[in-house]
Amino acid sequence: MPTYKVLRPIEHNNQIYLPADPAGAPPRLPSSGHGKDVPTNTSGVIELTEAEAVALDPVTHGQVPVSDYQPDSLEAAKRREAARLKVEVKKK
Numbered sequence: 001m002p003t004y005k006v007l008r009p010i011e012h013n014n015q016i017y018l019p020a021d022p023a024g025a026p027p028r029l030p031s032s033g034h035g036k037d038v039p040t041n042t043s044g045v046i047e048l049t050e051a052e053a054v055a056l057d058p059v060t061h062g063q064v065p066v067s068d069y070q071p072d073s074l075e076a077a078k079r080r081e082a083a084r085l086k087v088e089v090k091k092k
Helices: 049-057 074-091
Strands: 003-005 029-030 035-039 046-049
Touching: none
Parallel strands: none
Antiparallel strands: 003 046, 029 035
């Protein structure tokens, strides 16, 4: 299987691959898919089949970034709900 250099974090098969030995890398990070902690690999390389490698977006140089998703604060959810209710009242 071909080996690829990891330029930025990649999540693959319930493991997060990080660039070669970044200082202070945690042993586990939350998955961008299901949010549970998954192990990290700091070797700086990843092995992918040709089919897996082709599926990666060439615009990002073959790297799939880990999501930066942050859940909304409670206040943001309340504002959205208030705005939704206000629109529903206007429709009636």
